[in-house]
Amino acid sequence: MAVITLTTDFGTRDTYVAEMKGVILSITRDVHVVDITHEVTPHDVLEGALALEAAARRFPVATIHVAVVDPGVGTARRGLAVVSRDQMFIGPDNGLFTPFLSGQGWRAFELRAAEFRETEVSHTFHGRDIFAPAAAHLARGVEPERLGPPVTDPVRLRWPEVRVSEDQVGGAVVHVDRFGNLVTSIHADAIASLGSGVTVRVAGRSLPLVRTYGDLGGRDLGALVGSSNRLEIAVNTGSAARALRAGPGTAVVVSRTSSSAERRARRQR
DSSP, X not given: OEEEEEEEXXXXXXXXXXXXXXXXXXXXXXXXXXXXXXXXXXXXXXXXXXXXXXXXXXXXXXXXXXXXOOTTTTSSOOEEEEEXXXXXXXXXXXXXXXXXXXXXXXXXXXXXXXXXXXXXXXXTOHIIIIIHHHHHHHHTTOOGGGGSOBOSOOOOOOOOOOEEOSSEEEEEEEEXXXXXXXXXXXXXXXXXXXXXXXXXXXXXXXXXXOSSGGGSOTTOEEEEEXXXXXXXXXXXXXXXXXXXXXXXXXXXXXXXXXXXXXXXXXXXX
């Protein structure tokens, strides 16, 4: 059975997600539809891309991911089908699929073929009328090449940068999860390059690096590598975002801790 996932900023109060599912099921019943999230901050394309990056790797080969965070709906922006990492991604060409466009192992196609969309297309709801039908037809076995012409220049977001030097790694908060944890652009391998002793500095505070949330005392602040393999700033049973008054864009620096003798030796080199 084919798997289609949905990632949107639609929320669940309105009928938008249900309408997309209805279109998919009207084209094929032989499909399992999974909601990744519908709580992306409205119009926040980067947040949607980060959600896809975190979740897509957990799904099986040939999963079809429909993502709709689309402030440009109805404009000249293209609709895309991207084939990457043995999965497929359907949505607007606005940078949502940036994490899956690295290297040479991807292909993209513009969604132009009229037979794979709804008969009437709303100018304000391409998720229902273009993206959901395209995904359902892919689930039925339609080859992505049939959806439209190749695209060689899909839009890419300016991805959160990480600055690595001998003694420190610099990055920024890229997401605040529902617990108030500050998820950063810094991956575990960058931290590992500094050795075992590090200190994390954010919003004017120096924090220890711990292994689990439970290693922090009650309401204590600390840093750890979370399930997405990114550095997170957390408070045990509390909100780091609230405690630090921090959010996306807040600078984060991880520094190697060393003895005064080690520092003197490096200065003498």
